[in-house]
Amino acid sequence: MTNALDTARQTLLAPSGLDESGLERLLGQILTHQVDYADLYFQYSRHESWSLEEGQVKSGSYNVEQGVGVRAVSGEKTGFAYSDEILLPALTDAAVAARAIAQRGTNASVPTGWRSGTGLKLYAPLDPLASLEDAAKVTLLEQVEAEARRADPRVIQVMASLSGVQEVILVARSDGVLAADIRPLVRLNVTVIVEAQGRRETGSHGGGGRVSYQHFLENGLAQQYAREAVRQALVNLDAGEAPAGPMKVVLGPGWPGILLHEAIGHGLEGDFNRKGTSAFSGRVGEQVAARGVTVVDDGTLANRRGSLNVDDEGTPTQKTVLIEDGILKGYMQDTLNARLMGVAPTGNGRRESYSHLPLPRMTNTYMFPGQQDPREIIASVDRGLYAVNFGGGQVDITSGKFVFSASEAYLIENGKVTRPVKGATLIGNGPDVLTRVSMVGNDLALDSGVGTCGKDGQSVPVGVGQPTLLIDELTVGGTQKQ
Amino acid sequence: MTSTPTESAASAGRSNEQLQTLVAEVLAEAKRQGASSAEASVSVSQGLSVSVRLGEVETVEHNRDKGLAVTLFFGHKSGSASTSDLSPTAVRESVRAAATIARYTAADEFSGLADPDQLAREIPDLDLYYPWNPGMERAIELARACEDAARSADARISNSEGGSLSSHEGLQVYGNSHGFLGSVETSRHSVSCAVIGQDDAGMQRDYWYTVARDPTDLEAVEAVGRMAAMRTIRRLDARKLSTRTTPVIYEAPVAASLLSHFVGAIRGTSLYRRASFLLDHLGKPVFAPQVRIHEQPFLRKALGSTPFDNDGVAPANRDIVRDGILQGYVLDTYAARKLGMRSTGNAGGVHNLTIQPGDQDLAGLLRQMHTGLLVTELIGFGVNSVTGDYSRGAAGFWVENGVIQYPVEEITIAGNLQDMFRSLVAVGNDVDMRGNIRTGSILIESMTLAGS
16 A cells, blocks of 8 residues: 555656645645535546457557546535646645635644555556557457457457556545555457348457456457357347246346346445435335345455445445345445444445546445355246346436346246347336345356446446346346237 | 636636647647647536535535547558646647557558548537526525425425536637638536425436526526426326337437437448448438438537537538438548548537427327327336347336326336337427437337336
């Protein structure tokens, strides 16, 4: 952590001659008003992306983003301003704008001496952009395309992209916490289009994490993504109409954990629950899932896309139990909502960038494995849907209704997976869908590192995971009436 | 607390002239670094957003953003870079980064700037810039009045996500080495409200908003609040429906999504990638025969108006669909070249896409449908743009004898977009003008509804 802090000081403060005493003075200026809490969030990020289509890497881009966000909190009120110039006059302007939320007059004390946040060490403070020569990045994408073409002659189009980010952040808080983090993040995506007998279909796969580009070179991972995208597209070429109506649904392991993210995750974020606008509000201690179901949000998994050494408010991340053996245990909190609800922050305060306010957000959300062999789970179903890959999902927090859209699914008939059906949206009610979980597999898997979550117009990287699950009834939104 | 004095977007750091100079400097730097051609875009914007919840101020945000994006071409090889730092050093570094990338990208015969004869010759003033800057106190007052109107509209409004106001203005300058240099000043102001209603069956949430270039064109904040309350209350005690085949009316605010799927399918990128369910449909019927869809880039004060697209190309008033037949695609310079066509001035998207309204209001459409589903909210992303297969979560109302019977939720509606467009029965005259796609409510002949 000391390393991260030194690097952050060098990157974010030194160029403009700022130091900790300058940050103290800035926070002091905010605290001349009646604010309970204030923080400064410095960010410098470098992002690159390379994309391939029609066999060639035709375009690439490089982006630098830097700035500082200044926040003042007074009761439930938040004043916020930011600057893309990390310079004292700009910071002072932002501080004056942010503190205007509160009346003049002090009630908080200026920090005397900083406490360095003791963050975790979940990933190396590396620079992914420098982890591979530019020519090798281009070659990697060309190999992905070659592998997809090699996998099947019906592939008519391959699109692949490689992106990397290095983000350096530093948080200085009015309670004296000073924390920093250096966050690498890489991602490789492949989308293919296949065509046969006039019918066209698409398939996508990808992955990544808080690692270097070497990740994709190990064990032929990049090529594996290409083959997986082709496989999914070919399955869909043969897919028939999806069923319509309520039925048993078996969800595969890993990425289908988007169920948890939508059905319960968002509804358990602290802001909605403080305000009483979530279908889960006031329900801690109640049974919201079948016995045996345990769900956590865990920001502490090494190298995962959703992990953080400290959150964007300088709080170390943790493993937060959301549901334990079917009982609702707690919510995910940032500092503001934790304070207003009288609980401890859980390391879930996240923001898209310095120009956005932190909100309670998920990190990696997953369900613990059970006892069942996944084959037994499928064999137990007379008639149902087996959904193994998904696109996006969405939830109405207040009514609790959520959807997630299958992109690869099959019918189960008489205990056997029979034929593929087209993608369809599944819809359910968050507070009771997990009470219908009747079997939990022993095959917990996390997703490959592609999740992005949107809330209030802010995107942040997240992870999901689950074992194979049987849900006794869920509405499947196909076109074929039963 | 004092309100900030009014400032034009330009003075958020730089004047129009300064930004034009900066673009010229970036292009000169690109030339110095060996680029055969280049384009650059610089933007600055500023604004204020406030939200009030349960009568108390919740957030006050001061926004101030700027950015530079540059693309360099070395023959047919290209690289791009962007930065939020407009200092001379950062600008030089961005140009250098773009040049570095261009060394590794492949030569693409279709890449490059727009054809000089397609660049906008005149930059008409489309009346898009009405800086407001109400100041924090006034903004809070309006947001509070909006939320108050919602909360006092009905005793069943039990909670609130708040009322909010946002006011933004900005300046964008685009230039390229063909000598094109254009700038557009725009403003955008909005007021919105989201409230929660409760009865024995549980909670429901809905919202309403108003948005305009000119603050005097905004709906009264109290009307916005009352509309949010009405829309919330009418959703209480929603039921599930059994699975069935049914006609569906998309209420105007959600009907625009159908047209955005259409635009996605006739975008150049989707076409040359063969990733569209409307490949090779030019000159062929894609909608029911009565349908006309046109583009109006030069409407004064409109949210989708622009004098030139992101390539500097002049857009045009044109029919995209006439008598149900596809008349043209939505193309930027690159995709147009790939397809052997001319740019349609749509780099960055469509401009005030409008589907010709019919002569009935929503009540008339409900009578025409007689029995079926009125959809007022859609959730999820279940649209396959390659096949047109469509399946999304929905909430709305069940209609019998042309009259709304009860609210419904936790259902999906599914079909194939090609079939849905071809069986589009009618468009209402209740046109929602708040977006870049303008449509009334749309009646589709038949879809599969999945429920209990």
